[in-house]
Amino acid sequence: MTPDASALESGARLSRNGELGDVLVDVKGLKMHFPITEGIVFNKLVGLVKAVDGVDFRIRRGETLGLVGESGCGKTTTGRCILQLERPTEGEIFFEGVDLTKLDQVALREYRQKIQVIFQDPYSSLNPRMKIGEMIDEPMYVHGIEPDAQKRKQRVSELLSVCGLNPKMADRYPHEMSGGQRQRVGIARALSLEPEFIICDEPVSALDVSIQAQIINLLEDLREEYNLTYLFIAHDLSVVRHLCHRVAVMYLGRIVELADCDELYDNPMHPYTRALLSAVPVPDPEIEQNRDISFVAGEVPSPINPPPGCVFHPRCPIAVESCSKEVPALRELKPGHWVACTEV
Amino acid sequence: MSALLEIEDLRTHFFTTSGVVKAVNGISYDVQEGETVAIVGESGCGKSVSALSVLGLIPNPPGRIVGGAIRFLGDDLIGLDDLQIRDIRGRQIGMIFQEPMTSLNPVLTIGLQLTETMEHHLGMDRADAEKKAVEYLRLVGISEPERRIRQYPHHLSGGMRQRVMIAMALCCEPKLIIADEPTTALDVTIQAQILELMKNLTKRMGVALIIITHNLGVVARYADRVNVMYAGKIIERGLAADIYREPRHPYTLGLLSSVPRLDQPRQKRLDPIDGQPPDLTRLGEGCSFLPRCKFAVDRCASEIPPLETVGNGHLSACWEQENLATARG
Numbered sequence A: 001m002t003p004d005a006s007a008l009e010s011g012a013r014l015s016r017n018g019e020l021g022d023v024l025v026d027v028k029g030l031k032m033h034f035p036i037t038e039g040i041v042f043n044k045l046v047g048l049v050k051a052v053d054g055v056d057f058r059i060r061r062g063e064t065l066g067l068v069g070e071s072g073c074g075k076t077t078t079g080r081c082i083l084q085l086e087r088p089t090e091g092e093i094f095f096e097g098v099d100l101t102k103l104d105q106v107a108l109r110e111y112r113q114k115i116q117v118i119f120q121d122p123y124s125s126l127n128p129r130m131k132i133g134e135m136i137d138e139p140m141y142v143h144g145i146e147p148d149a150q151k152r153k154q155r156v157s158e159l160l161s162v163c164g165l166n167p168k169m170a171d172r173y174p175h176e177m178s179g180g181q182r183q184r185v186g187i188a189r190a191l192s193l194e195p196e197f198i199i200c201d202e203p204v205s206a207l208d209v210s211i212q213a214q215i216i217n218l219l220e221d222l223r224e225e226y227n228l229t230y231l232f233i234a235h236d237l238s239v240v241r242h243l244c245h246r247v248a249v250m251y252l253g254r255i256v257e258l259a260d261c262d263e264l265y266d267n268p269m270h271p272y273t274r275a276l277l278s279a280v281p282v283p284d285p286e287i288e289q290n291r292d293i294s295f296v297a298g299e300v301p302s303p304i305n306p307p308p309g310c311v312f313h314p315r316c317p318i319a320v321e322s323c324s325k326e327v328p329a330l331r332e333l334k335p336g337h338w339v340a341c342t343e344v
Numbered sequence B: 001m002s003a004l005l006e007i008e009d010l011r012t013h014f015f016t017t018s019g020v021v022k023a024v025n026g027i028s029y030d031v032q033e034g035e036t037v038a039i040v041g042e043s044g045c046g047k048s049v050s051a052l053s054v055l056g057l058i059p060n061p062p063g064r065i066v067g068g069a070i071r072f073l074g075d076d077l078i079g080l081d082d083l084q085i086r087d088i089r090g091r092q093i094g095m096i097f098q099e100p101m102t103s104l105n106p107v108l109t110i111g112l113q114l115t116e117t118m119e120h121h122l123g124m125d126r127a128d129a130e131k132k133a134v135e136y137l138r139l140v141g142i143s144e145p146e147r148r149i150r151q152y153p154h155h156l157s158g159g160m161r162q163r164v165m166i167a168m169a170l171c172c173e174p175k176l177i178i179a180d181e182p183t184t185a186l187d188v189t190i191q192a193q194i195l196e197l198m199k200n201l202t203k204r205m206g207v208a209l210i211i212i213t214h215n216l217g218v219v220a221r222y223a224d225r226v227n228v229m230y231a232g233k234i235i236e237r238g239l240a241a242d243i244y245r246e247p248r249h250p251y252t253l254g255l256l257s258s259v260p261r262l263d264q265p266r267q268k269r270l271d272p273i274d275g276q277p278p279d280l281t282r283l284g285e286g287c288s289f290l291p292r293c294k295f296a297v298d299r300c301a302s303e304i305p306p307l308e309t310v311g312n313g314h315l316s317a318c319w320e321q322e323n324l325a326t327a328r329g
């Protein structure tokens, strides 16, 4: 029941340079259950937050996979597991064929360079007491990318200008910059280690629309220039459509639909994906004032006590009796189009 | 026909150590009974400050309304003392903010907050107010309202708190509700629920709505008229349909073309507005959009363009607005 490589090939749109590389990231049966404990001395286990509860996907070199869903559905946790900032409860994460979950901290070092992350909040992800230049220099020094301080300085200047910042900004502090500029610094820092794979966790959500477009264009240019692979986590469906080759929709710790980008938006099959798409108003009054939103009622249940059967059944407009009993498998209903629903 | 709310040349400034922040720098607009007016613009352009000015909620110091008039049902609100403005706020003008947790009192039950509002403003007794509170909670889609009125705000999810805020805003049957980014903190499916609820209730009860947002889709769906703000000023105003079909200010045009859209084929590349919004303590002589503008001419550097009529109910503050119309074809 895992989306396999052949399905991926038939479905996935080619990356811009026309080639689709080998599988770079392969996530298999990923589960991340956080314990909830009570009591100070004995730490009695009283429950589990099933933040990620059985997730499978593959990302090919040069590809951008979008991961969308509402807050708390497990997007960030999935990213943190790939980064090995969390040790998953279950499952495997292969990067270039190596299972990261089996590696110790020393062996992980190499991958901490190859896999980078860009965060949502450009305000809190930068150290307020460090100059911009130092912040980009530091990881290069720590990972021994460039031992020569003078050359590193040169590299910092280059990275700043690649990211659309004036190299003079190296002497500034984060609080002297706007949100968009700080996000550019975050990107420059991620690039400094010459990564192969970047996890972008809501990189434009905190930015104004006009600045958002600047950063999205930058991310696209860099992907092409350095043949980067992205996992692009976001809740804005129109941004994801613009940027991604394939899209996975998450709900309560699971992937409910996964398809080639155009296919997903033109032909959404899972009732949750349909509801998400219907809920987004488009910037055109003539369309909006005549459009019925078929929004889903209710709210996302807690991952501490997820509903039995299909996790979406309490909100699902087409649920049937069996939905509250059987967990629907992610099935390939069309080449490359995977849906976890028994009723489509 | 006189307007419900009429704002004229409002100026609200903040006197800070790094200079005078001209957050609202001479804006005029009106709201008619029952209509929905949107205020849209980038972060920091003065949307919230303009709303807080109407509600008499500008923190002083550092902020102060330094000029202009805010007429509500014909009376100027600016000269009013605290007590008088408090009578209008909540009673005649309801408000809904982005983070309901900050506007709900964390130590009072939902029920008590609703009943106190009604007892204070409408002179109801406790029993009547409680009955009404249950009714309003049901109206905004809260299940088991009889039980919920005994709960505290932290027992509720973000979406439910926002529903309670809507009930609070509506319960005194105000003429106007000001909603500042009411759904920005919520997920899309919840956002849709809340906005549809607000739209249906305000239409049904004939309440006018000022909705502040940066989401162009939300404006398109819910607003009758739109005010686009940039750097403390309104730079374009018109019917939503006109503004989207034929923007007459380079900033509005830029905003509209910088968002990726689900209703159109995927673009190869987005078309952002270059640069960033200006520092409101250092506004220059001319048009504040000049450093980012693709249409600028010499005059833009020295003279501030006034907000002028360019069509039926459509206004723009740009020296080149005519060329903008032809440039778009």
Ligand SMILES: Nc1ncnc2c1ncn2[C@@H]1O[C@H](COP(=O)(O)OP(=O)(O)OP(=O)(O)O)[C@@H](O)[C@H]1O
Pocket: B014, B016, B021, B022, B023, B041, B042, B043, B044, B045, B046, B047, B048, B049, B050, B059, B062, B063, B214, B280
């Ligand atoms: N208490 C304050 N002291 C000093 N400056 C302030 C204060 N409140 C607001 N400002 C400034 O006034 C300007 C306008 O702020 P405002 O909150 O109205 O922006 P906004 O358009 O609502 O932005 P957002 O979309 O981020 O909510 C900003 O430059 C802001 O920094």
Ligand SMILES: Nc1ncnc2c1ncn2[C@@H]1O[C@H](COP(=O)(O)OP(=O)(O)O)[C@@H](O)[C@H]1O
Pocket: A034, A035, A049, A050, A051, A052, A069, A070, A071, A072, A073, A074, A075, A076, A077, A078, A303
């Ligand atoms: N360290 C943790 N301990 C307990 N629960 C956590 C932890 N990290 C995340 N969670 C919970 O896991 C769920 C998924 O969170 P997250 O991955 O951050 O969601 P998203 O990024 O999709 O918004 C949420 O319910 C969140 O509260």
Ligand code: SF4
Pocket: A270, A271, A272, A310, A311, A312, A313, A314, A316, A317, A318, A319, A320, A323, A328, A340, A341, A342, A343, A344
């Ligand atoms: S399996 Fe049942 S409840 Fe789940 S999405 Fe499909 S129809 Fe709805």
Ligand code: SF4
Pocket: B249, B250, B251, B287, B288, B289, B290, B293, B294, B295, B296, B297, B300, B305, B317, B318, B319, B320, B321
């Ligand atoms: S007045 Fe000039 S600078 Fe300002 S928006 Fe119009 S063309 Fe651009």
Ligand SMILES: [Mg+2]
Pocket: A072, A075, A076, A077
């Ligand atoms: Mg997250």
Ligand SMILES: [Mg+2]
Pocket: B047, B048, B049, B180
């Ligand atoms: Mg605001």
